[in-house]
Amino acid sequence: MSVRLMLRVFLLAILATAALGSAVYLSAQDEENVLVIAISSDIETIDPPFSTFQRSNETNYNIFDQFFKYATVDSGEGYSVADISTIEGSAVESWEWVDDLTLVMNVRQGVVFPKTGREVTADDFMYWYDRALGTEAGTLWNVQTASIESFEKTGDYQVTVHFSQPSPWFFYLFRDQSQAPIDSIEAQAHAEDDDPWATRWLAKNDVGSGEFYVESWDPGIEMVLRANPDYWAGPAFFDQVILRIIPNSADRALLLREGEVDIATDLSTEELDALRGSEGVKVLSIPTRNQMILGFNVQQEPFDNPLARQALTYAVPYEDIIAGVFSGNGLVSKGPIPVGGQFHDSSLWPYSYDLDQARALLEQAGLADGFEFTLDIASGSPITEQIAIILQDAFSQIGVTMHINPQSSAVFAEQLGTLEHQAWMRDLLWYVDDPGYVGKLFFGTGAVANWMGYSNPELDAVIDELAVTLDPTRKAELAQEYQTILIEDAPALYLAEMPFEIAMREDIQGYVQLPDNLLWYYPLYRDSGD
Amino acid sequence: MIEIGREWGLFLFRRLSYFVVSLVLVSIITFSVTNLLGNPVYLLVGTRYTQEMVDNLTAELGLDKPIPERYLNYVRNLLQGNLGVSRYSFNAVSDEIQARLPATLELSTYALILGVLWAVPAGIIAGIRPHSLFARFADLMARAGVSMPGFWLGLLLIFVFYAEFNLLPAPLGRIPRRIGAPPSVTGWYTIDSLLAGDMEKLSASFQQLLLPALTLALTTSPSILQITRNKMQEVMSSDYVRAARGFGLPSRVINRYAFKNILASVITMIAMTYGYLLSGTVLVEVIFTWPGLGLYAVDAMNHSDYEPIMGVVLLSAGFYLFVYFVADILHALIDPRVRIQA
Numbered sequence: 001m002s003v004r005l006m007l008r009v010f011l012l013a014i015l016a017t018a019a020l021g022s023a024v025y026l027s028a029q030d031e032e033n034v035l036v037i038a039i040s041s042d043i044e045t046i047d048p049p050f051s052t053f054q055r056s057n058e059t060n061y062n063i064f065d066q067f068f069k070y071a072t073v074d075s076g077e078g079y080s081v082a083d084i085s086t087i088e089g090s091a092v093e094s095w096e097w098v099d100d101l102t103l104v105m106n107v108r109q110g111v112v113f114p115k116t117g118r119e120v121t122a123d124d125f126m127y128w129y130d131r132a133l134g135t136e137a138g139t140l141w142n143v144q145t146a147s148i149e150s151f152e153k154t155g156d157y158q159v160t161v162h163f164s165q166p167s168p169w170f171f172y173l174f175r176d177q178s179q180a181p182i183d184s185i186e187a188q189a190h191a192e193d194d195d196p197w198a199t200r201w202l203a204k205n206d207v208g209s210g211e212f213y214v215e216s217w218d219p220g221i222e223m224v225l226r227a228n229p230d231y232w233a234g235p236a237f238f239d240q241v242i243l244r245i246i247p248n249s250a251d252r253a254l255l256l257r258e259g260e261v262d263i264a265t266d267l268s269t270e271e272l273d274a275l276r277g278s279e280g281v282k283v284l285s286i287p288t289r290n291q292m293i294l295g296f297n298v299q300q301e302p303f304d305n306p307l308a309r310q311a312l313t314y315a316v317p318y319e320d321i322i323a324g325v326f327s328g329n330g331l332v333s334k335g336p337i338p339v340g341g342q343f344h345d346s347s348l349w350p351y352s353y354d355l356d357q358a359r360a361l362l363e364q365a366g367l368a369d370g371f372e373f374t375l376d377i378a379s380g381s382p383i384t385e386q387i388a389i390i391l392q393d394a395f396s397q398i399g400v401t402m403h404i405n406p407q408s409s410a411v412f413a414e415q416l417g418t419l420e421h422q423a424w425m426r427d428l429l430w431y432v433d434d435p436g437y438v439g440k441l442f443f444g445t446g447a448v449a450n451w452m453g454y455s456n457p458e459l460d461a462v463i464d465e466l467a468v469t470l471d472p473t474r475k476a477e478l479a480q481e482y483q484t485i486l487i488e489d490a491p492a493l494y495l496a497e498m499p500f501e502i503a504m505r506e507d508i509q510g511y512v513q514l515p516d517n518l519l520w521y522y523p524l525y526r527d528s529g530d
Numbered sequence: 531m532i533e534i535g536r537e538w539g540l541f542l543f544r545r546l547s548y549f550v551v552s553l554v555l556v557s558i559i560t561f562s563v564t565n566l567l568g569n570p571v572y573l574l575v576g577t578r579y580t581q582e583m584v585d586n587l588t589a590e591l592g593l594d595k596p597i598p599e600r601y602l603n604y605v606r607n608l609l610q611g612n613l614g615v616s617r618y619s620f621n622a623v624s625d626e627i628q629a630r631l632p633a634t635l636e637l638s639t640y641a642l643i644l645g646v647l648w649a650v651p652a653g654i655i656a657g658i659r660p661h662s663l664f665a666r667f668a669d670l671m672a673r674a675g676v677s678m679p680g681f682w683l684g685l686l687l688i689f690v691f692y693a694e695f696n697l698l699p700a701p702l703g704r705i706p707r708r709i710g711a712p713p714s715v716t717g718w719y720t721i722d723s724l725l726a727g728d729m730e731k732l733s734a735s736f737q738q739l740l741l742p743a744l745t746l747a748l749t750t751s752p753s754i755l756q757i758t759r760n761k762m763q764e765v766m767s768s769d770y771v772r773a774a775r776g777f778g779l780p781s782r783v784i785n786r787y788a789f790k791n792i793l794a795s796v797i798t799m800i801a802m803t804y805g806y807l808l809s810g811t812v813l814v815e816v817i818f819t820w821p822g823l824g825l826y827a828v829d830a831m832n833h834s835d836y837e838p839i840m841g842v843v844l845l846s847a848g849f850y851l852f853v854y855f856v857a858d859i860l861h862a863l864i865d866p867r868v869r870i871q872a
Binding site for chain 1: 574582689
């Protein structure tokens with residue numbers, strides 16, 4: 001009898017709790033000026049030099065006031081896009097080129113750091129520069145790549161930048177999330193003997209002057225941002241932005257549909273498709289310069305033979321990838337400069353899906369019987385896996401056997417750096433829309449991300465000239481040469497231009513697509529149209 | 531008396547030795563596996579770096595030293611209670627674990643209570659009346675629980691109780707943010723709410739707990755149910771129970787005696803289940819956004835942040851071994867033969 005009694009109590013307890021739930025449960029998201037964003041994982045760090053993941057970059061973009069910003073233009077599709085041809089001042093109010101190697105920047109006056117109330121001055125810019133050199137982390141790379149020789153304080157609100165050579169990429173790089181003044185007095189107060197740049201403290205404490213500041217951070221649960229009431233351009237519409245960590249993508253989609261969150265990030269193509277028909281939800285699908293690339297190790301057989309690489313370029317079912325993996329969104333790539341890039345020229349692209357041509361080239365390469373190779377991919381990316389499977393099938397039709405080898409992300413990244421892959425595939429977002437910059441980073445001999453081991457002195461010369469050329473006409477000519485060489489040499493396959501897709505409640509307006517796919521909270525507002 | 535003391539001393543010494551040796555083996559395996567997952571330096575520097583940055587970071591993380599030396603350093607720090615720091619947040623892993631442990635403990639314990647409350651009585655009834663309708667139902671439930679992956683069942687429950695019928699709140703952690711956590715005393719929201727006398731928080735904590743605990747209970751309790759049912763069935767068909775029946779003893783008395791005889795096996799299975807729950811809640815924590823150790827480990831794995839992974843695995847293994855250790859002692863208390871044989 002007692003056993004039966006226990007069972008009854010147990011069942012009653014469940015029913016009672018459920019009933020109680022229905023009695024007290026209210027929709028959580030009911031505040032007009034609170035924006036709730038469902039994110040997939042925690043923010044790694046809020047110290048910009050050490051921020052390499054998208055999540056950290058996005059937070060840093062919103063809590064620091066970058067030197068410059070891109071202007072925005074309405075796309076006519078319900079969102080705006082960054083206009084990379086127009087640079088606007090942000091922390092730097094105005095600037096003047098003295099000559100090609102000297103830039104005077106005037107710091108915006110009367111701006112304060114919201115957490116300490118101190119005014120932003122040239123000292124904070126100088127500290128940012130010294131810290132970039134001292135920490136020897138990501139920001140230093142930007143400083144070096146922009147050919148900056150030194151920063152010089154030339155007034156309480158003025159900093160002069162000296163360049164070692166003309167710097168066509170300076171503005172592109174200095175609108176980056178990590179290029180922003182920080183409260184130098186506060187940062188220095190937390191320096192320690194073994195940590196002179198206060199890296200431990202700054203990893204979780206923000207000292208920026210951006211549109212938002214960190215109100216609270218509960219690791220693994222949420223980060224709450226508060227709008228900076230004294231932001232120089234006025235406070236943001238949303239007083240509070242809650243970044244809610246919801247690791248399961250099905251939950252993020254469900255919670256968006258139910259109105260529990262306003263924006264859901266990092267959803268799969270299937271989840272986005274399912275949300276497209278949901279009431280009160282909209283899905284933005286925006287073309288980007290994010291290319292899915294399959295890189296060959298050109299120092300190893302058979303990819304040391306350009307004909308083998310060209311053959312595979314003809315064997316890619318480009319349209320199938322766009323249709324099958326991206327539900328028809330996204331664009332077919334046509335070369336090393338993305339279709340949306342300012343110097344892209346589709347007329348230079350000779351390739352299409354043509355298996356006869358692919359077989360002919362293989363025969364020419366002495367590989368008429370085909371060959372085998374291994375494609376390494378980082379595990380945990382369904383899109384990469386789906387594309388790899390489509391390619392595997394397509395290549396098999398010309399006698400090429402491709403083995404797909406998923407690896408842990410650390411192993412994958414390490415082998416990219418040490419050039420151990422025979423072939424690899426990943427997406428690369430060309431957020432600096434300049435072939436010279438991409439060349440310096442990716443295609444130049446010995447470039448840091450030249451994971452193909454590719455080298456062509458002719459291309460190196462083009463890249464070197466692009467790195468110092470300010471004249472737009474000459475840049476366009478060089479960009480043509482750049483594309484021609486890379487299309488001919490085919491050190492990589494450009495598989496697709498992936499759309500940036502994000503789902504949000506219908507009343508969220510003002511979305512601006514940044515070139516680095518970071519979600520910018522400041523221009524967002526709520527308008528239900530009532 | 532002295533003989534019993536000697537037996538216990540020997541028994542405890544052996545069990546403790548197993549405990550320590552197992553823990554050392556786990557630490558070696560965990561350390562080796564995480565270090566074979568690849569050099570995280572390239573992931574940490576991203577795509578924009580110089581060789582100098584890579585070299586500096588490699589040296590800073592001690593990755594330029596041979597693996598045995600790194601392991602010895604790790605153990606040295608471990609003995610001082612230092613589990614290392616996260617490579618991103620610079621937070622001490624021990625602090626993070628301390629902050630998240632109550633969430634996992636609370637969920638696991640309630641899941642175990644739910645599981646035991648269902649599985650033990652159901653197993654006993656099914657064992658006593660193996661051909662009854664209830665026994666078939668219990669069997670069906672056990673099979674379903676074993677075959678259903680926890681994450682799938684969790685999603686199903688969320689869909690039904692939250693999305694379709696709005697009976698329970700969104701699967702967003704331990705307590706809705708508009709209600710807020712109770713003042714921390716034990717770290718268990720249900721107990722802390724009770725201590726604070728805050729019934730709204732208590733009710734909210736239970737609502738958040740219900741579905742993840744139920745998911746875990748349904749998927750982990752079948753083994754308890756099966757062992758209870760099988761053992762009960764076995765005991766009920768034994769000679770002494772038949773003899774007792776023959777002597778006309780009332781069923782209640784017979785059942786009580788029979789239950790005592792299956793207790794040791796049931797306790798062992800409950801302990802094993804608890805050990806599993808403490809270390810195996812990862813997927814359910816992910817589905818229900820439960821900020822426990824599992825979620826912490828998953829986040830660390832996504833970023834190849836090895837120190838937190840090693841910390842969590844070691845702690846989970848320690849739990850598992852500890853629970854086994856306690857179960858062994860209970861077993862030895864119930865059945866003296868166990869400690870003599872040991």
